[in-house]
Amino acid sequence: MVNTTLKKLSQVSGLSISTISRALKNHPDISEKTKSLVIELANTLDYEPNINAVHLRTQNNRLFGVIVPSISNFFHESVIAALEEECRKNNYTLMILQSGDDPEIESDNIKLCRQNRVNGLFACITPETKNIESFSKLKEVDIPIIFFDRVPERSDCHKVCVADIDSATMAANLIAEKQKKKVLALFGNSNFLITKKRFNAFTEIMSAHNIACITAYSSNETHSEELTNIYLAENPDSIFCMTDEILTGVMRAIQKKQLKIPDDISVIAISNGYIPTLYYPSITYIETSGKKLGKLAFESMMSTISGSTFIQDRTIESVLVRGQSI
Amino acid sequence: MVNTTLKKLSQVSGLSISTISRALKNHPDISEKTKSLVIELANTLDYEPNINAVHLRTQNNRLFGVIVPSISNFFHESVIAALEEECRKNNYTLMILQSGDDPEIESDNIKLCRQNRVNGLFACITPETKNIESFSKLKEVDIPIIFFDRVPERSDCHKVCVADIDSATMAANLIAEKQKKKVLALFGNSNFLITKKRFNAFTEIMSAHNIACITAYSSNETHSEELTNIYLAENPDSIFCMTDEILTGVMRAIQKKQLKIPDDISVIAISNGYIPTLYYPSITYIETSGKKLGKLAFESMMSTISGSTFIQDRTIESVLVRGQSI
DNA sequence: TTATCAACTGCAAACGTTTGCGACAATGTT
DNA sequence: AACATTGTCGCAAACGTTTGCAGTTGATAA
Numbered sequence: 001m002v003n004t005t006l007k008k009l010s011q012v013s014g015l016s017i018s019t020i021s022r023a024l025k026n027h028p029d030i031s032e033k034t035k036s037l038v039i040e041l042a043n044t045l046d047y048e049p050n051i052n053a054v055h056l057r058t059q060n061n062r063l064f065g066v067i068v069p070s071i072s073n074f075f076h077e078s079v080i081a082a083l084e085e086e087c088r089k090n091n092y093t094l095m096i097l098q099s100g101d102d103p104e105i106e107s108d109n110i111k112l113c114r115q116n117r118v119n120g121l122f123a124c125i126t127p128e129t130k131n132i133e134s135f136s137k138l139k140e141v142d143i144p145i146i147f148f149d150r151v152p153e154r155s156d157c158h159k160v161c162v163a164d165i166d167s168a169t170m171a172a173n174l175i176a177e178k179q180k181k182k183v184l185a186l187f188g189n190s191n192f193l194i195t196k197k198r199f200n201a202f203t204e205i206m207s208a209h210n211i212a213c214i215t216a217y218s219s220n221e222t223h224s225e226e227l228t229n230i231y232l233a234e235n236p237d238s239i240f241c242m243t244d245e246i247l248t249g250v251m252r253a254i255q256k257k258q259l260k261i262p263d264d265i266s267v268i269a270i271s272n273g274y275i276p277t278l279y280y281p282s283i284t285y286i287e288t289s290g291k292k293l294g295k296l297a298f299e300s301m302m303s304t305i306s307g308s309t310f311i312q313d314r315t316i317e318s319v320l321v322r323g324q325s326i
Numbered sequence: 327m328v329n330t331t332l333k334k335l336s337q338v339s340g341l342s343i344s345t346i347s348r349a350l351k352n353h354p355d356i357s358e359k360t361k362s363l364v365i366e367l368a369n370t371l372d373y374e375p376n377i378n379a380v381h382l383r384t385q386n387n388r389l390f391g392v393i394v395p396s397i398s399n400f401f402h403e404s405v406i407a408a409l410e411e412e413c414r415k416n417n418y419t420l421m422i423l424q425s426g427d428d429p430e431i432e433s434d435n436i437k438l439c440r441q442n443r444v445n446g447l448f449a450c451i452t453p454e455t456k457n458i459e460s461f462s463k464l465k466e467v468d469i470p471i472i473f474f475d476r477v478p479e480r481s482d483c484h485k486v487c488v489a490d491i492d493s494a495t496m497a498a499n500l501i502a503e504k505q506k507k508k509v510l511a512l513f514g515n516s517n518f519l520i521t522k523k524r525f526n527a528f529t530e531i532m533s534a535h536n537i538a539c540i541t542a543y544s545s546n547e548t549h550s551e552e553l554t555n556i557y558l559a560e561n562p563d564s565i566f567c568m569t570d571e572i573l574t575g576v577m578r579a580i581q582k583k584q585l586k587i588p589d590d591i592s593v594i595a596i597s598n599g600y601i602p603t604l605y606y607p608s609i610t611y612i613e614t615s616g617k618k619l620g621k622l623a624f625e626s627m628m629s630t631i632s633g634s635t636f637i638q639d640r641t642i643e644s645v646l647v648r649g650q651s652i
Numbered sequence: 653t654t655a656t657c658a659a660c661t662g663c664a665a666a667c668g669t670t671t672g673c674g675a676c677a678a679t680g681t682t
Numbered sequence: 683a684a685c686a687t688t689g690t691c692g693c694a695a696a697c698g699t700t701t702g703c704a705g706t707t708g709a710t711a712a
Contacts, residue, residue: 002467003443003467003668005667005668005669006668006669007668015691015692016691016692016693017668017669017670017692018670018671018691018692018693018694019690019691019692021669021670021671022670022671022691025670028689029689029690029691030690030691031689031690031691034690034691046463046466046467048437048440048441049441049668049669050382050441050443050667050668050669051441051442051443052378052379052381052382052387052442052443052667052668052669053378053382053667053668053669053670053697054668054669054670055378055669055697056376056378056379056382056667056668056669056696056697056698056699057668057669057670057671057696057697058669058670058697059697061378070407071397071403071406071407071422072400072403072404072407074398077397077398077403078398080397081396081397081398081424084424088431093438095421096397096422098407098410105414111374112419114374115374115375115376115377116377116378117329117376117377117378137372140372141328141329141372248604251604251606252604252606255605255606256606275604278574278577278578278601278604279581280577280578280581280582329698331697331698331699332698332699333698341661341662342661342662342663343662343698343699343700344661344662344663344664344700344701345660345661345662347699347700347701348661348700348701351700355659355660355661356660356661357659357660357661360660360661375698375699376697376698376699378697378698378699379667379697379698379699379700380698380699380700381667381699382666382667382668382669382697382698382699383666383667383698383699383700383701384667384699384700385667
């Protein structure tokens with residue numbers, strides 16, 4: 001069966017297309033009698049407006065795009081979930097795109113956003129995104145972009161990030177407070193601005209408290225496990241994990257060696273919150289909430305869309321969630 | 327700046343809109359000289375076709391929808407990832423929708439699919455979806471639906487599922503093979519067909535081997551943990567977990583009680599594969615691959631779209647992934 | 653010269669909506 | 683009786699494409 005259109009409703013009812021259209025959107029020009037008649041007819045014929053035609057005509061898609069490296073990631077998942085919820089509330093649609101951390105796919109995705117005439121884009125850039133030229137094309141056509149989590153370094157764009165320095169500082173301070181003497185600190189991809197900032201903040205506090213600090217970078221689970229095995233030889237009394245991936249690697253190494261947490265070794269992480277609860281004793285972590293980030297990013301989008309020329313640069317504050325691992 | 331359109335390209339170049347359109351899609355009617363001229367112009371003006379107009383005109387959106395309860399789920403995540411990859415390869419777009427297991431949102435999502443004139447829908451229904459009336463409306467307008475994972479019981483619809491009986495059977499057989507005497511078996515939502523089938527298959531094998539079997543249903547982590555604590559009093563020598571959520575609950579209980587796996591107790595699960603590897607010793611599990619399911623669902627979609635009237639009813643076979651937990 | 657042909661390009665309709673404007677009848681006002 | 687007002691409704695253009703068909707060239711053949 002072919003789709004019902006306004007034209008069909010018009011033919012069946014004998015009313016004009018414009019009357020049908022107005023009746024369905026409760027326009028004051030149309031009499032109540034006609035309205036109810038049209039609405040009933042539309043229901044029996046299962047009319048659904050063709051959204052392409054609507055958008056073409058109104059030039060407003062009520063559509064946002066979001067580009068993440070992968071939806072298979074606790075943090076980005078929760079960001080998307082939050083964005084989705086807000087979109088639903090505000091009657092927007094969300095187009096979810098995955099870049100796979102590939103700049104080429106990323107630029108394809110941006111093209112898709114342009115073709116779809118999105119009203120705005122939320123973007124978490126890939127590590128390799130050096131220039132944001134493909135993004136600037138969006139700006140040329142007045143499509144606002146809210147960068148989140150991994151953002152460009154330049155200052156002339158909207159950003160919503162988790163606390164970079166703060167979260168590292170909180171973890172470091174807790175380690176100092178607990179009188180730890182030697183910490184193994186594992187950081188994520190060293191290309192990211194956030195990693196650099198956290199690294200500096202963390203190591204600074206360590207040296208301020210005269211705590212020995214072994215540092216290394218790792219961006220996946222297996223590598224983290226290897227690193228842990230290597231540096232465990234130096235007998236650290238605590239381990240700091242900057243990401244969930246690092247945490248799982250570290251935990252595998254610890255479990256294999258049958259070390260007791262927190263007696264043999266303490267663990268503290270920065271996390272979105274799910275992974276740390278899987279272990280026993282549960283891992284103490286600094287929560288960087290994707291939900292909050294999503295909500296804030298959406299707010300920023302709405303305010304720039306409604307005309308604010310203010311450059312949004314906002315930060316989610318982190319909170320310490322105490323487990324028994326330190 | 328406003329978007330570049332064919333009309334603008336036409337005005338700038340002095341060529342007609344139709345020539346522009348044809349030149350951009352390499353139509354043989356247009357001379358090479360004109361083509362390269364137009365293409366260059368389009369590039370400098372950053373032309374991107376308005377996809378709404380294209381779809382409206384061509385009546386083909388190259389768009390699929392997928393409805394999942396939530397993308398925050400290991401299994402559905404991997405299904406989506408697979409679908410997305412196939413879509414990209416075949417030049418389709420994927421519209422990802424979350425129902426939150428709420429039938430009302432589900433039906434809103436279906437409406438969205440209709441409004442967007444999707445070419446097909448992949449759907450994982452909510453536990454409460456009793457009648458599939460809202461889905462049948464899609465069928466009326468010739469939008470094919472491939473149900474996956476959680477599917478309606480009726481036989482007149484396309485389905486792609488993970489092995490229900492097989493996976494339970496494999497787990498049960500391994501338990502028997504390892505000479506276990508008393509097993510605690512935790513199953514998921516008892517409303518689901520898949521749970522019933524697995525329950526029956528599992529318990530049947532247990533009784534065939536004279537293995538004592540304590541069974542219970544649970545659909546979240548906390549509840550599973552409680553159940554485990556309760557039934558651990560009956561000293562089972564092994565635990566079967568039908569889902570990842572159950573597994574994490576069970577593991578928390580086990581870790582709290584400091585039980586040694588597999589000496590004190592054995593564990594076996596049905597899982598998508600990520601969670602079992604987090605623990606040490608790693609958990610033996612029956613893998614139900616979301617990736618494979620996604621690929622198969624896409625295949626089914628393509629074949630029904632290209633005219634096959636055959637009712638697709640396909641199953642992903644499970645494979646045993648041996649850890650050290652049994 | 654005229655007819656024929658190929659190569660190239662433009663006209664105009666159509667996809668399904670929304671919406672400014674005008675038409676028309678019925679009613680109220682002077 | 684003439685006019686203004688109000689309540690309903692339809693006409694037609696526009697959004698940005700695609701595409702069947704026809705038109706315009708210039709060259710070649712008769």
